[in-house]
Amino acid sequence: MHIEPVKEKGFYDFLGRQVEPKGLIGWLTTVDHKRIGILYAVTALLWFLVGGIEALAIRSQLAMANLRLYSAETYNQMFTMHATTMIFLVVMPLAAGFFNYMVPLMVGARDVAFPRLNAFSYWMFLFGSLLINASWLFNAAPNGSWVGYPPLSLFQYSQGHNYDFWLIGLQVLGIASVAASLNFITTIINMRAPGMTMMRLPVFVWMTLVTNFLVVLAFPVITIALAELMFDRTYATNFFNPMKGGLPIWWQHLFWVFGHPEVYILILPPMGIVSEVLPVFARKPLFGYPLVVGSGMGIGFMGFTVWAHHMFASGMGNIANAAFALTTMTIAIPTGVKIINWVGTLWKGQIRMRTPMLFALGFIYQFMMGGFSGLMHANAAHDAQQHDTYFIVAHFHYVLIGGALFGLWSGIYYWYPKITGRMMNEARGHAAFWFLFIGFNTTFFPMHWLGLNGMPRRIYSYSHAQGWDQLNLLCTVGAFTMAVAVLLLFTDMFWLSLKYGEKAGGDPWDGRTLEWSIPSPPPVYNFEEIPTVKALDDFWITKHPELLHHEEDSAAHAAGAGHGAHHVHHDDHGIHMPGGSWFPMFASAGFAIGAWGLVHSGGMYHIKEAIQPALDAAAKAGVSWDQLVSTAQTVVSSKTPDAQNILNVVNAESVLKLQACYNGVKTAIVGGVLGVLGIFLWALEPIGGYYIHKEKEEHAGE
Amino acid sequence: MSSEVLLDNPHEMGCTGLPHRKILMWAFLASDCMFFGSLISTYLVYRGHSTDHPLPEDIFDIPLTSTSSFVLLLSSWLMVLALSAIQKGKLWEFRLWTLGVAFFGSIFLGFQVYEFTHFVHSGLTLKQNLFGSTFFVLTGTHGCHVAIGVLWLMSLFFYSFIGGVTKERSLDVEIAGLYWHFVDIVWIVIFTAVYLLEYII
Structure with missing residues (x-):
């Protein structure tokens, strides 16, 4: 192998761009989707530690009645930043890390469509996350919950810079997300390998596509809402000022028109991961691939029709409540279809209980639990009792930890060998799973009861007389059990397995999709030759050619014929890799x-x-x-x-x-x-x- | 700059036969639809909620705004001519029409500056009432879009003098054109929802 730099002269030479990325400058100027993916994931995991420490601080304060570990004002900052961090700085960017690393490999491309835009997204995300957390240094961390409802968030009632950090920080993160999503939409639609028709895309890629459409369509709404609130605070406009006729509830509408699709932005990528992991470890194709893809699109579409179920208690009236209760219950149908298909994939499979599989199974069970409690407060009458109680806290943690986080951890254990070239230790992986599974259920299951017994959300402290002592202590014990799992994961990921793990080889799990057909870690150009795809689960078919149906084969040839044009360029020049960029x-x-x-x-x-x-x-x-x-x-x-x-x-x-x-x-x-x-x-x-x-x-x- | 890299760039075209940048631009415009959709719905939801004067009927000057709207719509026609010129390789025609688009866009902006100044002198400010808040933020955001478009087109205009805009690279102009037409269409919606609506309902 030898490297021939592109000959160019001129203005940009003074920047000393590297021909081939090396060392620290290589990372700072990188446009390689694999490096950017690693940067995203590592940054997200660091914020995961921060958000986890905030969670432990919250649980410590609530461990016993009448505790005063720190001030109520700090407590407000704690739960606001815990939510903001976990949603915007952990789950979204960790999923983005997987999009970055895996999507080009899975569609058979050498990079994303716009490598420099991709780097821009990462740096915007990093700076946005630093900006919003810098508020701690000024004792001005956002302090009115992650929904930022006016009038509390207006300047008249919150004069510090707390909300300014929150508003502008989220704005920066939004730019990062939208830029990244435009990039992935283009990549998935336009950079598929020859023969990789849309209905041969791995489900994870499909879910990435749906998620990124949600980002592109939902984030502009929050951008406007944040801008309007920012104008209210900085330029004294009247958007949410009731004294001048403004409607605080208009903020709630705008926020949740974004906020509910955001929930699916968080959960669809892990659903995609689970749909990849289950077939590999059940050694069967995914049951009902078109239905899983279709219900993913259905969930994405219906995600825009249910926002006001977050506002049942705001007095919208019976008709609006009934309409949104109906749409909310309907969304259980595509979700149920997915769960049935996952179970169908397991049915009569030769199941291998490796760590990624454990987390995927944990995902199915816990996400289902979260779905059931979700159905309960989809009923507006029920929700009147449950709104703003710990029942809701239990529900969305079942969906976001039991669902999203378990799915993402499954992805970490599944793709770690591909990314680092080393296997993660199974014994430590199993231990981490059981600590997380038991700790999670111990923390959040009792919260259902606490909520039904009337414990309000975001409460700083409570008295003995309320009778919530034992269950709260149990929750806190569970939270610290989860912390053990996190420590196990981190030591394993960043130290033990990275250094001592056994070599993985290209295809350690006997995988089905294209990323397993290349060495681990992949070479900088990914594919020596852009593969030609013949069927769904193409790599599996390559390993077992007898499975290829005749019809599919001829269809592949027909499809392949129209695709030939875009990779003829490489033959005489070799493989072109774009240069790094500081910009x-x-x-x-x-x-x-x-x-x-x-x-x-x-x-x-x-x-x-x-x-x-x-x-x-x-x-x-x-x-x-x-x-x-x-x-x-x-x-x-x-x-x-x-x-x-x-x-x-x-x-x-x-x-x-x-x-x-x-x-x-x-x-x-x-x-x-x-x-x-x-x-x-x-x-x-x-x-x-x-x-x-x-x-x-x-x-x-x- | 190596022309070899630009013309023979393997990173440009995709498997759908469309260039990447065109797909990106369409997806961005979808996003921008939601962006303006949120602003316009804010304006409409708050219509009639203002507690203080001046109200739209006190200060709107429909003939004036119709004139500036007409100028903006004409600029879209010039944009089509500019793209068609560069696709045929007629560089000077391209420069002429592009300058025309940017000039018409600037006239629109000039009208807006005049209108804003006039409104502020009539007592309508960002904080005066809800109408002021929603009106200035909505039309101001649109004005920013037009200004970005003018900067973009002027960049292309100057870039054409150092060989940056050619028949082979007419895609650059096409993308800018998509953006420009979109900004025009949004103005039709805003003009209808904000100005004309006052005469209907």
Whole structure:
């Protein structure tokens, strides 16, 4: 194998782009989907530790009646950040890690459609997650729950920057998600290998496609909602201000039009993973592949029709309640179809109880439990009793841990050998599973009872008289049991198996899909030659050619004929790999700086309005803004009003706050300009990179 | 810049026979539909909820806004001519029409700046009432889209002088055109929902 750089000269040479990615710079400038996938997953797992510590802090505070481990204000920040972290910084990016690493391998492509846009998505995600967590350093972590309902979240009632961090942080994360989704939609539709028709796509790829359509269609709605709330807080608009006729419930509608599809954004990728794992470990094809795909699309579509079931208790009226109860119950049908098909896959299979399979089975059972409690409060009358109690907390943790997280862990154990080239230890994997399974059910099953006994959600503490002591203690014990499982996973993943695990080889599980047909870890170009796909589960058919039906074969030839055009390029040049680029990181750093500025402009017009009389007085006395600021500094430090009696201590503090807001706006403008500049430079940058030539002898040797 | 990489770029075309960027742009426009959909529904939900004056009937000047809307729609026609020119390799025609699109877009923006200034002088601000909040944020967001489009087209215009826009790369223009037409169509919806509706209901 030898490498021939693309010959190019010009402006971009001064950046010292690497021909072949190496070392730290290789990671910072990478556009390789496999490296970006690893970055996504590792970042998500680090935030998983943070979110887990927040969960343990919540459970410790609730372990016994009347505890005061830390202040109620900190507790509010704790549960808000726990939810925000787990949803936006753990489950979504961990799934994105799998999209990145696996989708190109599974459709038989060398990379995603837009490698630099892909890198941009990762850096935006990283900076957004850092921004939202930087709030802890200012003791201004978001503190009004992850739904951020006004009027509580308006400036009049929350004057710190807590909500500004939350609003702008989510906005940045949204840009990252939408950019990534546009990329994956294009990749899946447009970069399938010859013969890989849509109905031969692995189910995980299908679920990725559906998820990414949900992201593209649901995130704009939250973008607008966040922007409107941000305008309310910073520019004193009236979107959610009841004093001026605004409707706080309009926020709830916008939030949940996003929020419910978001639930499926979280659960569909793990459903895809489970649909890959079950056939491999039951050694049978997936039962009812078209139905599983179709019900996945059905869930995605219906995800947009059920949002108001989060608002049954808000007084929408009987007709709206009945309509949304009906749509919500209907969504159980495609979900049930999936579960039946998974069970059908297991039926009469030769089941191998390896760790990925354990987690997949745990997923089916627990997701079903979460589904049943979901059906209970799909009934609006029932929900009136359960809304905002621990019953709901139990329900969505069954779906999000018992469902999404078990599915993602199954994916980790399943694809770890492909990504690292080493097997994970089975004994430690089984131990992790049982600790997580028992710990999870111990934590969350009792919460059903607590909720039905009236324990409200987001409560800081409770008294003995309420009779919730024993069950709460049990929940806390369960939470720490889960922590043991997490420690087992982390030591295994990042240390023991990574260093001492046995070598995996290309196909350790006797897999069915294309990613197992190449070495582990895959070479940088993935496929030496783009494969031609003949059937569903193509790699399995390649290993067992007698299974290929005649009709499918001829269909493959017909389909393959129309696909020949796009891979003739490589023959004379070798395999082209795009060059690394600094600009994705540069552009997203610019936008992150801008976002930082926007956070600090929060409350600007409200503050200005409050001190308008003092500002008018200053203008009348001919005091410039700069003079006023320096006067304010003296007033605040000396704690006495100034000589002209324009500023008292309170006003002076507001002047300084206003000055900080103005600086924030300036920072936002500078950051935005840098970001746009980055995008311009990136658009003009040649692809560059290098060609890999495989020698003929090597072909023979492999 | 190596022309070999650009023309013979294996990363451009996909298995559906469509270029990647076109699929990306269509998916983005779907996303943008939801974006404007949320803003327009906010405007409509809050219609008639304002507690203070000025209200739409106090300040709208329909003939003025109709004129600027007509200019924006004309720009879409010029966009079609620009694309057709570059697809035939007529570089100078392309430059002329592109400049025309950007110019018409700028006229629209000029009208908007005038309208906003006039409204603020008539007492309608972001914080005056719900109408102000919803109106400025909705039409302002659309104005930002137009401004981005103008910047994009001007970039293509200047880029054409260093050989960046050619018959073979007319896709660049086509993508910009998709965006421009979309922004125009959104304006038709906004113009109907915000301005014309006042005369119907």
